[in-house]
Amino acid sequence: MHGPEPLPEVASATTPDPRWGFGAFLLVEAILLTSAALVLAALGPVPAGQPMPVGHVLIGTITPTVVAATAAVLITRVRGNGPLADLRLSWRWSDVKTGLKFGMVGLVCTTVGAFVWTEIVGEQNASSAISALIEDQPMSVTAAVIMFLYLWLLGPICEEIIYRGLLWGAVERLNWGNEKWGRVAAFLLSTAVFAVSHLEPLRTTLLLVISVPIGLARLYTGRLLGSIVAHQMNNFLPAVAILLTTLGIATL
Template identity: 65%
Template sequence: MTVSQPREPIPEAAPPDELTAGGAVAAPDTPPHRWGFGAFLLVEAVLLATAAFVSVLLGDVQPGQPLPMRVVLLGTMVPTMIAAGVALLITRLRGNGPFTDLRIGWCWADVKIGLKLGVVGLGFTSLAAYVWTQVVGDANATSAISALVEDRRMSVSAAVVMFIYLWLIGPICEEIIYRGLLWGAVERLTWRTERWGRIAAFLVSTAVFAASHLEPLRTTLLLVIAIPIGLARVFTGRLLGSVVAHQVNNFLPAVTILLASLGIAAF
């Protein structure tokens, strides 16, 4: 008579990844981040302080004179890029890093959704901009960057740098701040109600994005611009969709400013 050997226990399957608010995938043992609205307020303070410092540093540029490269780089790019860098650093020091906390990841489905909503948003934005200029006039509808380059010529290299920033780099920086850091801060307060957390994050980030440009006459128009961008963040659950939608929305304005700054076309 033989004695049967005891069976080894069958190892349990690893628990599947959990879907976080908005549909992003996160490991089940990922701790929640430890930053909130205070982090966003700090980033906004850095943005405003840097912009004010750069404005004083550069001084006034005479109308009709070519814009030096330093004005293009420092006046329009540096403040937002520094603020976005501070936001990324905060997620590293007080959370799980930007890829996890801000839900930065590559997905072709997100790109497609971002493209679709960006094109739709561009159509609505163009229509809203036309109506807006009819109501308030061309002068009051001009953006701060458009006013910066109006009646001034740029060198080709400066104009190209401005175009690349407005089209590609600027949207990435702004999305990190508003649909990344601010969105995560709102979700942190509303984590018990996932659905309402997403809605609250969408509404708050859309409103703050429009108001943070400090262009009161264009706030309503900026709200129209921000809605499809925020919807891309809602539908995908990640930052890539809103970045792509933002870049699509910025393409035509960036081309217009490029041509105008080179003297090829007028505003």
């Protein structure tokens, strides 16, 4: 690794400044929370003592994040130069390779962090929100594969668009004196907000550990693809574990 690469051509000095900032990110966060509440209300209450139906789990998990990420992309098209320029979203094999490297580091950090965290809080309090939802609830093969693909591939894309795309871009464009400090500030704030936004207070410290290598991939490459790949790499083993659990092959 030889330091951050130049930003892609779509983000050159000739590209007009986007007409969105923190307000856009706050709007997307509001859309995320509101859509989650609306989906839960539309699905209706779950009878006491009964597990949440599989369909409800899938819809409630996937829909809000996809809706929010779609809103973020639309904002860049309406108020900016589109996601390729505004979110630094471009394809480079070098970014994929860098993302895989940081993702491997993230897997190690996540594994060690999860072990330590479980020892501190106990197994009953160490599970993620999604793990708690699907615990002891077998799914059909189709539903299990959909959940696996979301947790491994689609979810990271959506979350990266929101936090290390939209939020990162809003922070980076503030007047920090030079580009370096803007990128560092974007890394620090997006890392913290990403961890807190999962709304799992007990796991916030662990989520910070998980978030750091992903953010470093974004910081190092200067583009979003690196952090997307790192996030997907980091999510792969947990997604496999949940897949095996929902198929009744293993237990979390």
